[in-house]
Amino acid sequence: MIQVGSNKLQKLPPYLFAEIDRRVQEAKKRGVDIIDLGIGDPDLPSPDVVVKEMQSACADSSTHRYPSYAGMFEFCKACADHLAKKLGINLEPNSQILTLIGAKEGIFHLPLALVNEGDVVLIPDPGYPVYFSSTIFAGGEPYFMPLNSVNGFLPDLSAIPSDVARRAKLMFINYPNNPTTACASFGFFNDVVKFAQDFDLIIAHDAPYLETGFDGYQAPSILQAKGSLERTIEFHSLSKTFNMTGWRIGFVAGSSEVIAALGKIKTHADSGVFEAVQRAGITALRSGMDHAEWSKNIYRKRRDIAVQGLAQIGINVQPPKATFYIWFPLPVSAASSTQFALDVLEKAGVVITPGVGFGANGEGYCRMALTVSEERLKEVFTRLKNADLA
Ligand SMILES: *Cc1c(COP(=O)(O)O)cnc(C)c1O
Numbered sequence: 001m002i003q004v005g006s007n008k009l010q011k012l013p014p015y016l017f018a019e020i021d022r023r024v025q026e027a028k029k030r031g032v033d034i035i036d037l038g039i040g041d042p043d044l045p046s047p048d049v050v051v052k053e054m055q056s057a058c059a060d061s062s063t064h065r066y067p068s069y070a071g072m073f074e075f076c077k078a079c080a081d082h083l084a085k086k087l088g089i090n091l092e093p094n095s096q097i098l099t100l101i102g103a104k105e106g107i108f109h110l111p112l113a114l115v116n117e118g119d120v121v122l123i124p125d126p127g128y129p130v131y132f133s134s135t136i137f138a139g140g141e142p143y144f145m146p147l148n149s150v151n152g153f154l155p156d157l158s159a160i161p162s163d164v165a166r167r168a169k170l171m172f173i174n175y176p177n178n179p180t181t182a183c184a185s186f187g188f189f190n191d192v193v194k195f196a197q198d199f200d201l202i203i204a205h206d207a208p209y210l211e212t213g214f215d216g217y218q219a220p221s222i223l224q225a226k227g228s229l230e231r232t233i234e235f236h237s238l239s240k241t242f243n244m245t246g247w248r249i250g251f252v253a254g255s256s257e258v259i260a261a262l263g264k265i266k267t268h269a270d271s272g273v274f275e276a277v278q279r280a281g282i283t284a285l286r287s288g289m290d291h292a293e294w295s296k297n298i299y300r301k302r303r304d305i306a307v308q309g310l311a312q313i314g315i316n317v318q319p320p321k322a323t324f325y326i327w328f329p330l331p332v333s334a335a336s337s338t339q340f341a342l343d344v345l346e347k348a349g350v351v352i353t354p355g356v357g358f359g360a361n362g363e364g365y366c367r368m369a370l371t372v373s374e375e376r377l378k379e380v381f382t383r384l385k386n387a388d389l390a
Contacts, residue, residue, distance in 0.1 A: 011136050023342075024351055035380050037368040038351035040178060040325065042243040044298060046284075047291035050242065053283040057276035067272035070263055071099025071251070075278040078285040079236070079251045086211070089223045095256040096229070098263050099273050103208050103237040103250040104130055106262060107172075109269060110204055110233075111138035113261040115169050122164075122171035124155055126179055126355060126362030128206060131172040143168065146361045153182035157195045165199040176209040176219050179358050179367040180327045181320035183213075186220040193225045193232060201231070202258055208237035208250070211292060213322040214300045223254055233258045240324075241292050242284045249273055249281045299324045302370040302377050309381030313389070324370045327355070331389065337366050340389070348383035 021038075028034055057063050070076070076093035083089040091097055100106040107130045111121060117139040123131045125144035135142045143164050145155035155173065173192060175184035189205075196203045205222040213219050223234050233254035239245040252259060266272075273281075306326045307319045317328045334340040337354035344350050344366075353369075355362030370377065 008136055008139075012133050023345065027345060027349065032349045034349050034351060035372055035376055035383075036351040037370070037372065037380065038353050039371070040240075040369045041245050041371060042240065042295070042324070043371045043373070044243045044295050046244045046247070047242055047288045049287050049291075050244070050280045050284045054276055054280040057279040060276075063275035063279065065275075067275045067278065069267050069272050070094070071097075071272060072275060072278045072282075075099055075273075075282055076251070078282040079253065082285045083221070083223070083236075083253060086218070087221045087224060089221060089253075091223075091253055092256075096253060096259060098252050098259045098266075099278060100235070100250040100252055101270060101273055102239060102245075102248045103206060103235040103252075105248075105270070106235055106250065106252045107131065107204070107206060108134045108137075109265045110262055111135050111140050111170060113265045114138075114202055114258070115140040118167075119170075120164055120168040122155075122160065122168050122201075124173060124177075125360060126358030126365075127172065128174060128178055129358070131206075132359075140169070141167075144359065144361070145171075147177070147180055147182070148361070153177055153180040154184060154188055157191060162199075165195070165201070168199060168201045170202045170204060171196065172204050172206060173222075174206040176212060176320075176322035178209065178323060179325060179353070179355065179362065179365075181323045181325050183217075183219055183321050186224065189220060189222040189225045189228070192222065193228045196231050197227065202255070203228075203232040205232065205234045207234050208240045209323045210236065211241040212296060212299070212324065214296060214303070214320075217321045219322055229255055231255055231258070233262075238281055238284050242288045243291075243295060244281075244284065247277055247280065249277050299370055302372075302374060305374060305377050305381070306368065306370060309378070309384070312381065313384050326368045326370065327365055328368070329365055334389075337363055341366055343389055344384070344387070347387040347389065348380070350380050350383060 076097040079097045080091045080093045111134045115138040119140050120143050121135040121140040123142050147153040210219050233252050237250035315328050330340050337356045341352050341354040353367045355365035
């Protein structure tokens with residue numbers, strides 16, 4: 001057999017969700033009625049207006065050719081208008097916005113644009129796995145910033161050794177946070193921007209849940225912080241806001257220098273987003289907010305069911321202010337997050353994600369995604385109550 005896999009590839013663990021998916025397939029083959037709260041993929045539909053726009057854009061042959069690398073001006077303009085209207089951030093669409101094939105694509109390519117061999121990249125732990133893998137592929141050295149409940153799941157900037165901070169080129173942060181559901185205050189973003197100035201590094205704020213706040217809560221953007229536009233970018237996604245994960249469209253906003261560097265990588269890596277999808281994206285940004293509100297109301301009801309359901313099995317969590325996840329501490333009897341998730345799969349047929357899958361510091365927690373109907377979610381807690389997990 002031939003040996004396949006570069007040194008960098010071998011440094012990566014199997015992608016977390018791919019491994020869970022394999023186990024679920026096995027259980028399904030055994031005939032188990034699986035309820036999957038594993039993956040952060042909305043079950044609700046994309047907005048009708050977006051689907052209709054896509055249909056007519058597909059029928060228009062002018063969309064069938066290579067798109068421009070940076071994205072259609074009209075899409076970037078719709079992004080800029082959206083940020084201005086929602087958050088009061090004024091950006092120039094040509095230089096301060098770039099269309100992405102989903103936020104994940106931009107996150108993956110960013111370290112390639114910014115990081116030299118051996119440069120440190122500051123990464124939250126637990127965190128979205130792509131911050132780590134993109135750092136490895138760029139030859140960077142990951143330094144994990146632990147997120148703990150005592151710090152409200154915000155990194156403690158003062159705990160980063162200054163020699164590490166001086167060697168760092170890039171810091172990833174993500175609020176509202178996946179997996180912990182924590183939200184950052186505007187004051188925290190000010191501290192992060194100051195830290196970036198002091199240590200001469202770039203901040204990448206991954207913000208796909210910025211518009212998922214409940215009960216009128218609007219999470220702040222780091223681009224609202226004074227002086228942020230020089231060395232900060234923010235990843236936005238249409239995936240979570242508009243239930244459009246399958247469409248693969250997002251954008252990055254902020255520092256024109258960083259965006260130009262990322263854009264240069266992209267001219268080598270891909271050829272942009274299908275223009276019909278960009279036209280659908282414009283419709284989402286300009287006319288999809290009512291649909292987004294409708295979705296959030298559904299997630300809020302599910303959140304309340306989950307918080308109550310967990311309380312009934314002795315697990316107490318604060319209702320999250322945003323995102324469609326619940327991040328909860330394990331019962332004291334659980335040996336580890338992986339063991340607990342496997343027990344829940346075996347005994348209740350429910351898929352949840354072990355916290356350790358998001359980083360060593362996620363141990364002691366599991367995450368559930370609220371991406372099933374209320375009825376199925378209630379069934380989850382009936383099963384958990386009967387499952388004898390203690
Ligand atoms: C879902 C998610 C993304 C990816 O969003 P896409 O735009 O679909 O690529 C990025 N970061 C986090 C933290 C996410 O949860």
